[in-house]
Amino acid sequence: MFRNKNNPIIVLSMSIRILILAILFLNLSCSRRDEAQKKHQKAGFVERHHHERKWSPSLPQKKSLPQYPWEIAQKTAHPVITKEFFRCNGSSMNPPRFIQRTKVNVRLDDCGGANSHSLPLKGEKEFIYPILVDLLNYLQEKTEHKVVITCGHRCPQHHFYARDEVQNRYSKHMIGAEVAFYVSGMEDEPEKVVELLMAYYDGRGPEYTQFQRYTKSDTDVSTLPWYNKEVFIKLYQPNEGRDFDNRHPYPYIRVQVRYDRDLGKRVIFRWDEAERNILRY
Numbered sequence: 600m601f602r603n604k605n606n607p608i609i610v611l612s613m614s615i616r617i618l619i620l621a622i623l624f625l626n627l628s629c630s631r632r633d634e635a636q637k638k639h640q641k642a643g644f645v646e647r648h649h650h651e652r653k654w655s656p657s658l659p660q661k662k663s664l665p666q667y668p669w670e671i672a673q674k675t676a677h678p679v680i681t682k683e684f685f686r687c688n689g690s691s692m693n694p695p696r697f698i699q700r701t702k703v704n705v706r707l708d709d710c711g712g713a714n715s716h717s718l719p720l721k722g723e724k725e726f727i728y729p730i731l732v733d734l735l736n737y738l739q740e741k742t743e744h745k746v747v748i749t750c751g752h753r754c755p756q757h758h759f760y761a762r763d764e765v766q767n768r769y770s771k772h773m774i775g776a777e778v779a780f781y782v783s784g785m786e787d788e789p790e791k792v793v794e795l796l797m798a799y800y801d802g803r804g805p806e807y808t809q810f811q812r813y814t815k816s817d818t819d820v821s822t823l824p825w826y827n828k829e830v831f832i833k834l835y836q837p838n839e840g841r842d843f844d845n846r847h848p849y850p851y852i853r854v855q856v857r858y859d860r861d862l863g864k865r866v867i868f869r870w871d872e873a874e875r876n877i878l879r880y
């Protein structure tokens with residue numbers, strides 16, 4: 600019989616042979632791979648010990664977000680005091696003042712207040728010594744009366760506009776380490792407020808709990824100031840310490856920070872800090 604390679608039977612036969620060879624080759628490759636995998640596998644069983652129990656995850660619980668101070672304020676009688684309360688009282692609406700200095704009439708203009716500059720900066724953030732904020736919130740909590748801050752931070756420009764006496768040129772108001780205030784509803788009981796300020800330190804060690812009286816005569820108050828390691832407290836009678844920010848008729852209290860607990864060193868007024876350490880807009 601004549602063999603023709605175009606014969607369909609022959610072509611089919613050859614295709615089947617090629618297919619069988621391909622299957623054999625693939626099978627051989629797979630079996631080699633399985634052997635290699637088994638070689639690296641370690642036999643073992645996952646067992647449970649008698650004290651182990653099946654773990655079941657607890658259901659997610661709804662957790663409320665921490666509250667902002669103004670949200671807390673709605674639940675208490677008075678707003679919680681934050682460093683925002685300490686912003687400079689200056690205003691460009693205040694008229695210029697003229698004072699006499701060594702036969703020269705000097706014009707004093709007020710600053711633009713919180714619209715024109717920041718609070719003192721510390722690590723590029725606005726900063727008020729936290730002990731002042733804590734003390735005032737403590738007073739509000741204990742007295743259930745509102746603390747009225749008459750003077751928190753003062754930039755140098757507003758400080759000299761508000762109080763131009765030479766002896767007050769180193770005020771710690773300018774570095775965020777001093778506050779002047781009275782307690783609304785307790786205007787005639789400033790001594791009680793001072794007692795509460797001292798009570799804040801109860802249980803904090805003798806250098807904080809034992810307040811001493813400052814007996815030197817270089818102060819502008821008739822009541823001997825009190826001080827511990829951290830703060831210096833002055834009580835101004837109605838005829839004392841009146842300035843642009845304290846034009847009210849009540850006695851008031853000034854608290855200065857003497858010691859920085861975080862840094863472990865005394866707080867000292869520095870001109871460069873007062874003048875340069877604020878951001879002007």
Ligand SMILES: [Zn+2]
Binds near residue numbers: 713755
């Ligand atoms: Zn100012």
